[in-house]
Amino acid sequence: TQFVIGAAGENDLCLLTLSKRLYRDFGLSRVYYSGFSPEPDTPLDNKSPCPILRIRRLYQADFLIRKYNFDPREIVPSGFLPDIDPKLSWARSHPELFPVEINTASYDELIRVPGIGLITARRILRARKDKRFISPEDTNKIGVRGHKYLDFLIFNGKYYENLLVTNS
Helix, strand or coil: CEEEECCCCCCHHHHHHHHHHHHHHHCCCCCEEEECCCCCCCCCCCCCCCCHHHHHHHHHHHHHHHHHCCCHHHHCCCCCCCCCCHHHHHHHCCHHHCCEECCCCCHHHHCCCCCCCHHHHHHHHHHHCCCCCCCHHHHHHCCCCCCHHHHHEEECCEECCCCCCCCC
C-alpha cells in the first residue's frame, strides 16, 4: 500500500493512524509514502510539492509504530510531525521519563531512548549480565556508536551531558 502525501491536505496523524490500522487489521508488513509532485496542465498543478523531509519523518514515525510499539498519538501530538527526528522529539517532550539508568532500565525503556535501537538494547541487556556500565565508554566496548543517547541515560548513577545532540 502506498500513500501519495501532500495533495489532499491530509495530516500526518491521520496517515500514521491509518497505517497502524492497516498493519493491525490487515496484516500489512509495510506501507509506503511518496511525496506529491504537481504536473503541469492538470487540476492539481497549483498545489505545492510535498517536502522530502516530511516523507523522511513519516518513514521514521512509521518504523517507531511498527517496531517499537509507539502509538501515532504519542509521536504526533498535533496534526503534523515536527521537523526533528520523531523519537528524539518524543523523548524531549517526556522529561519525566528521562534519564533512565542504563544498568536497570527495561528493554522497553531502552528502545525509547534516542540513539538506542532494538539491537543495541539487546546488546546492553546481554552485557549487563556480566558487568555494570560505569561510563559511556563502556557502551563503545559493546559496539554502540554515536552519542545521541547520552542526554537520556544515567551510567551507574552519573549523568554525562551530551553537548552534540542534533535534530536528525
